[in-house]
Every structure is written in structure tokens, then in C-alpha cells.
Amino acid sequence: MTTATPTVAAGTQKTDGTPTTTAGRVRKRLNSRTATLVSIVIAVVWTIPTFGLLVSSLRPEDEIKTTGWWTSFTNPQFTFENYEQVLFGRSASSGQLAGSFINSLAITIPSVLFPLAFACLAAYALAWINFRGRDWVYIAIFALQIVPLQMALVPLLRFFSTGVTLGGVTLMPAWDLVDEQKFAQVWFAHTCFALPFAVFLLHNFISQLPGDLMEAARVDGATHPKIFRTIVLPLITPALAAFGIFQFLWVWNDLLVALIFAGGSDETAPLTVRLAEMAGTRGNEWQRLTAGAFVSIVIPLIVFLSLQRFFVRGLLAGSVKG
Amino acid sequence: MEFDFADQQPKLLMLMYGLVAFVLVVGGLLLLLDVVPAWFARRREAQLVAASVGGAPLPRRPKQREGIFALFFLLPTLLLLTIGLVVPAIRTVLLSLMNRTSTEWVGLDNFGWMFSDDAIVRVLVNTLVWVLLVPLVATGFGLIYAVLVDKARFEAVAKSLIFLPMAISFVGASIIWKFVYAYRGEGDQIGLLNQIVVSLGGEPKQWLLESPLNTLLLIVIMVWIQAGFAMVVLSAAIKAIPGDIVEAARLDGVSPWQMFWQITMPSIRPALIVVMVTLTIATLKVFDIVRTSTNGNYDTSVIANEMYNQAFRYSENGRGSALAVFLFILVIPVVIYQIRNLRQQREG
Numbered sequence: 274m275t276t277a278t279p280t281v282a283a284g285t286q287k288t289d290g291t292p293t294t295t296a297g298r299v300r301k302r303l304n305s306r307t308a309t310l311v312s313i314v315i316a317v318v319w320t321i322p323t324f325g326l327l328v329s330s331l332r333p334e335d336e337i338k339t340t341g342w343w344t345s346f347t348n349p350q351f352t353f354e355n356y357e358q359v360l361f362g363r364s365a366s367s368g369q370l371a372g373s374f375i376n377s378l379a380i381t382i383p384s385v386l387f388p389l390a391f392a393c394l395a396a397y398a399l400a401w402i403n404f405r406g407r408d409w410v411y412i413a414i415f416a417l418q419i420v421p422l423q424m425a426l427v428p429l430l431r432f433f434s435t436g437v438t439l440g441g442v443t444l445m446p447a448w449d450l451v452d453e454q455k456f457a458q459v460w461f462a463h464t465c466f467a468l469p470f471a472v473f474l475l476h477n478f479i480s481q482l483p484g485d486l487m488e489a490a491r492v493d494g495a496t497h498p499k500i501f502r503t504i505v506l507p508l509i510t511p512a513l514a515a516f517g518i519f520q521f522l523w524v525w526n527d528l529l530v531a532l533i534f535a536g537g538s539d540e541t542a543p544l545t546v547r548l549a550e551m552a553g554t555r556g557n558e559w560q561r562l563t564a565g566a567f568v569s570i571v572i573p574l575i576v577f578l579s580l581q582r583f584f585v586r587g588l589l590a591g592s593v594k595g
Numbered sequence: 596m597e598f599d600f601a602d603q604q605p606k607l608l609m610l611m612y613g614l615v616a617f618v619l620v621v622g623g624l625l626l627l628l629d630v631v632p633a634w635f636a637r638r639r640e641a642q643l644v645a646a647s648v649g650g651a652p653l654p655r656r657p658k659q660r661e662g663i664f665a666l667f668f669l670l671p672t673l674l675l676l677t678i679g680l681v682v683p684a685i686r687t688v689l690l691s692l693m694n695r696t697s698t699e700w701v702g703l704d705n706f707g708w709m710f711s712d713d714a715i716v717r718v719l720v721n722t723l724v725w726v727l728l729v730p731l732v733a734t735g736f737g738l739i740y741a742v743l744v745d746k747a748r749f750e751a752v753a754k755s756l757i758f759l760p761m762a763i764s765f766v767g768a769s770i771i772w773k774f775v776y777a778y779r780g781e782g783d784q785i786g787l788l789n790q791i792v793v794s795l796g797g798e799p800k801q802w803l804l805e806s807p808l809n810t811l812l813l814i815v816i817m818v819w820i821q822a823g824f825a826m827v828v829l830s831a832a833i834k835a836i837p838g839d840i841v842e843a844a845r846l847d848g849v850s851p852w853q854m855f856w857q858i859t860m861p862s863i864r865p866a867l868i869v870v871m872v873t874l875t876i877a878t879l880k881v882f883d884i885v886r887t888s889t890n891g892n893y894d895t896s897v898i899a900n901e902m903y904n905q906a907f908r909y910s911e912n913g914r915g916s917a918l919a920v921f922l923f924i925l926v927i928p929v930v931i932y933q934i935r936n937l938r939q940q941r942e943g
Binding site for chain 2: 305308309311312313315316317319320321322323325326329337338339340341342343344372375376378379382383386387390391392394395397398399402404405407410412414415416417419420421422423424425426427428429432452453454456457460461462464465466468469472496497498499501502522525526527528529532533540545548549552553559562563565566569570573574576577578581585588589
């Protein structure tokens with residue numbers, strides 16, 4: 274499976290037969306003109322809603338509430354006041370998103386690192402260490418991918434709040450976390466939920482490394498940990514990046530897990546929880562909603578646009594190679 | 596109107612703890628994996644030396660230490676999956692057979708309630724509409740766009756624009772579209788959709804309040820997000836069709852239409868199935884869009900949203916768990932299908 278990068282596209286286009294007659298050439302060019310035009314029009318239509326949000330978030334409150342954002346082309350009035358308000362405003366209604374922004378960061382970074390490290394170890398074992406029942410372990414992990422995380426929410430929350438007792442013996446006390454300590458719950462939950470897909474994706478990459486390489490290293494007396502550290506890790510950096518981006522977007526954009534394990538308080542609520550709340554209770558405060566939504570979008574957008582190539586590669590490895 | 600950075604320090608400290616824990620756990624594990632085998636190797640060496648000096652028979656090489664390595668590599672993953680997914684999933688199944696406070700067994704009552712309460716039946720129907728429409732429309736659009744853009748210039752840019760919504764959270768996307776659907780009783784419309792309706796001479800509407808239209812409008816949001824995914828995967832599949840097949844077909848003089856149905860479609864069938872399956876599962880679990888846009892009011896609720904309400908707002912653990920179990924039952928066929936695929940690939 275090739276990636277969807279433009280270079281590949283250029284390569285395959287050359288193999289198209291060049292029409293021999295003039296009429297054929299003209300028709301082909303017209304065809305590709307129409308295709309170009311239509312696809313660009315669709316792409317623009319696809320982007321209009323986001324663009325409208327961006328324009329609106331920069332308009333003064335009165336303007337947003339009384340006229341459509343498209344009127345600002347004829348009557349441009351722009352301000353950063355909305356952003357100032359939602360980010361740093363002190364009043365309870367303003368959103369105070371700067372704090373949530375930090376919450377989002379604090380939730381996301383460990384929630385990406387932990388599954389990445391654990392999954393990569395597990396994927397190596399499943400691909401290159403021979404042990405009995407290996408295929409069954411892999412299939413079980415693979416199947417867990419599809420268990421809806423809704424299935425785990427209620428018991429996992431209880432696991433944190435009451436601990437584990439088996440036959441009167443306390444195996445694990447309740448976590449009793451307050452305020453920002455609740456981040457640990459969210460990390461734990463995200464790590465658990467991410468592992469099946471992470472193992473599956475990284476296994477796809479790791480199992481395709483050349484076997485000769487491993488064989489040679491083993492003959493030289495390298496142990497599995499050594500092979501893993503010095504040979505496998507450097508080779509799968511693109512895969513790690515792919516999963517990293519995937520997981521980053523997933524955690525940053527997640528609402529359900531955060532809502533349940535972090536709660537809605539100022540100390541822990543990430544951007545998505547805050548925004549969902551604002552959309553519900555202050556549905557008509559468009560000046561805040563638009564700016565707030567854009568604050569939450571901007572980081573994933575930057576990550577996504579700058580690392581799109583890795584992301585696409587990961588997506589294809591995860592879905593097509595199967 | 597000022598922002599106090601000092602308030603944020605405990606959070607950053609917590610983040611630091613998290614990172615330290617990460618370094619300790621992962622670093623410790625790697626170290627352990629390095630030190631233990633080295634120790635074993637030294638001991639074996641010593642044994643060999645002792646044996647050769649004393650003239651005793653050489654100790655047999657210990658059998659298969661591979662399994663122990665595998666255990667260590669897999670330990671964190673298996674542990675977390677057991678605590679975080681397997682045990683909770685089993686407990687959810689048990690909870691679904693108990694009453695709201697999980698003190699008494701009630702058999703299948705919760706499932707009976709699901710199919711007899713009109714509001715919940717409505718939720719199930721909505722979910723069905725979602726699951727039927729989203730994969731079909733998003734995949735269809737993605738396929739058409741992938742074929743279209745294949746010949747176009749500016750391909751990379753056009754694709755990026757379609758793909759872009761993938762980076763936006765469901766919450767963000769819901770706000771974007773809520774703004775498109777916005778309604779003003781008097782004066783200028785601020786929502787794009789109503790503006791278009793008005794300029795075509797129609798009456799503006801409160802789109803999100805009108806059932807069943809509102810469910811369809813929420814589905815539009817999901818399609819808007821997911822079509823890019825379908826497009827990227829299918830586009831890659833189309834490009835992977837070997838050039839000589841396409842060439843041969845062209846020499847035989849097939850029309851573009853025939854080309855699409857007889858060459859393109861069969862070649863990308865596996866990718867098509869993967870996309871449909873992925874989208875189906877994602878759609879079954881849809882929660883954020885409904886919650887942000889309408890909070891499940893006006894007849895728009897779906898299973899995942901109702902499950903959240905029952906379990907975490909009304910403290911109906913039994914009913915909430917029953918909904919979660921039902922969600923799982925719906926994906927079981929997909930799981931079986933995927934496992935069969937996987938086993939075929941592993942054998943092949």
C-alpha cells in the first residue's frame with residue numbers, strides 16, 4: 274500500500290496512456306479540468322463552516338449577534354477581544370479557557386506517552402518472540418479494540434473510587450483523588466483504552482521488519498531487550514510518530530472519558546468538557562463559543578497539518594494492511 | 596479581567612509527576628530487562644567454568660527462556676488491559692442484570708425496559724438511522740471524491756481540506772455546525788443555512804428542534820468529519836491498483852464507467868470494507884456530537900448518550916450497563932468478521 278503523498282500521485286499519472294490523437298488529448302485535458310474544478314469547489318464548500326467560525330471569532334460581539342459573518346467582507350471589523358475574554362476573563366461566564374487549555378495539555382501528554390511505550394514493548398513480543406499461545410494473545414488484544422469503551426466506564430470509575438477488595442482483603446485501596454490529582458485517573462483510563470489499537474498498529478509495522486536483521490543480531494548473541502532497544506526502536510520511529518499523532522488527536526478531542534474521569538471542575542476539565550458545557554448553558558453567547566471552539570481547534574490543527582504525512586501513513590497501516 | 600498563573604502551578608506539578616512516573620516505569624522496565632538476562636548469562640558462564648574445571652558433565656542448556664522475556668514485554672499491556680477493559684466489561688455485563696444500585700439480581704428486566712420504554716425505543720431507532728446513514732454516505736462521498744481528485748491538479752491541497760475536519764474534535768465540529776444551523780427570530784440571520792433559505796425566499800427554521808430532521812442534520816456533522824478518512828484510505832487504494840491492469844483495460848477500449856465498476860471497484864473492495872467497518876463502529880459509539888448539539892433533547896438521543904445519562908446522571912447503573920451491553924452485542928458480528936479476516940491473513 275502506497276501512501277497518499279503527492280509524489281506518488283505524480284508517479285502513477287505518468288503511467289496513464291497518453292492519447293495519440295489531438296482530439297483525445299483535448300478531451301483528456303478537459304476531463305481533468307472539470308475534475309479539478311469540481312473537486313476544488315467541493316473542497317471549498319467543505320471548508321466554509323470552519324472558515325465562518327474563524328471569521329466570526331474575530332468579530333465584535335454586537336456584530337456576531339446581529340449580522341452574518343459573510344457581511345464582514347463588505348464591512349470588515351475585527352477584534353481579538355473575544356479571545357481575551359474566553360482565555361483570561363475572570364468572570365464565571367467567560368469560560369476561563371486558559372486554565373482548561375493547560376488541563377488539556379496535562380491530560381494529553383502522559384496519555385500519549387504511556388500507551389506508546391507499553392504497546393511498543395508488547396508489539397515486539399508478539400511479533401518476534403516465540404512463545405506458546407502467541408497468536409491467541411494477539412487475537413484477544415485485537416478483539417478488545419472493538420469493545421466499546423462504554424462497557425468499561427462504570428466499573429472502572431468504581432475501581433478508582435472504592436479500590437479492590439477480594440474476600441475481605443484489600444488488594445488496592447481507593448485512590449481518593451482530589452482536584453488535579455484526578456489527572457492520574459484520566460491517564461490510566463486513556464492508556465487502557467488506547468492499548469488494543471496501539472498494539473495492533475505497531476505490530477503491523479514491527480512484524481514487517483526484515484527477519485534477517487533479527488536473525489543476524491541473535492546470532493551475534495544479542496538478547497531480546499538489546500535487539501528491541503538498538504535495532505527495532507530506531508527503525509519504527511515513523512510508526513511511533515503515526516500512533517503518537519493519532520493518540521494525541523484522540524485524547525485532545527475526547528469528551529466522554531474526560532467528562533467521567535476528570536469531572537467538570539476548573540482544576541481538571543479539559544477544553545472539550547468546558548466547551549460542551551458552554552454550548553449547553555450559554556448557547557447564544559456566540560462571541561465566546563466561536564473563539565472558544567477555535568482555541569480548542571488550533572493545537573490539533575497545527576499538529577495535524579505539520580505531521581499529516583505520518584498520520585496518513587499510520588491510518589493506512591492501521592486500516593488497509595489490516 | 597486577569598489571569599493568575601499561580602493557579603496553574605499544581606497542574607503543571609502533577610504533569611511533572613506523570614512524566615517522572617513514566618520515566619521510572621518505562622526506564623525501570625528496560626533496565627530490568629537488560630540486567631536480568633545479563634545476570635543469568637554470567638551465572639551460566641560460571642557454571643560452565645566450574646563444570647569444565649571439575650570434569651563434571653556440562654549442565655544442560657536451560658530450555659526456552661523466551662517465554663519469560665515475552666511475559667515481561669507483555670506485562671504492562673496485559674495488566675492494564677485486564678484492569679481497564681476485560682474485568683470492567685465483565686462487570687458491566689453483571690451490572691446489567693442487577694437493579695439500579697446493583698444490590699439485587701433482576702434478570703433481564705433492564706433489557707425489557709429498553710425495548711418497552713417509548714423514549715428508549717426512539718433512541719434505538721435513532722442509533723439505527725445513524726449506523727445506516729453515516730458509513731454509507733461518508734464512504735460514498737469519500738469514494739466519489741477519491742476518484743474525482745485522482746485526475747485533478749492541486750490534489751494534495753484539495754485532499755487536505757476535505758481531511759481537515761478529522762483534526763477537529765467532535766465538540767468543536769458541533770459548535771461549528773451549531774453556528775451554521777443558528778436561528779434568529781427577527782432581523783438578519785446569522786446562521787448560514789437559514790441565510791441561504793431566506794435568500795431563496797423561504798422561511799427560517801429552528802433546525803435543531805424539528806424531529807426527525809434534526810437527527811439528519813446531526814448526521815451531516817458526522818459525515819463532514821468522517822468523509823475525509825474514507826477519502827484518504829480509498830484514494831490510497833485506488834492509487835495502488837497496478838498500472839498495467841489499468842493500461843490493459845484501456846487498450847481494450849473500456850469506457851470510464853466500465854473501468855470504474857470492473858477494475859476499480861473489485862480492486863479496492865478490501866479497503867472499502869475496512870472503511871465501512873471502521874465507520875460503523877465509530878458511529879455506534881457517537882456521543883459528543885449529540886451531547887454538544889442538543890444534549891439528546893428533541894428526539895435526537897442515541898445509545899451512547901442515553902447510556903451516559905442513565906449511568907452517570909440518573910445513577911441507574913443497571914439500565915446504563917444494559918445499554919452498554921446492547922452496544923457491545925451490536926458490534927459482536929463485526930468482531931467475529933474481523934477475527935476471521937485476521938486469521939486468514941496470518942495463515943496466508
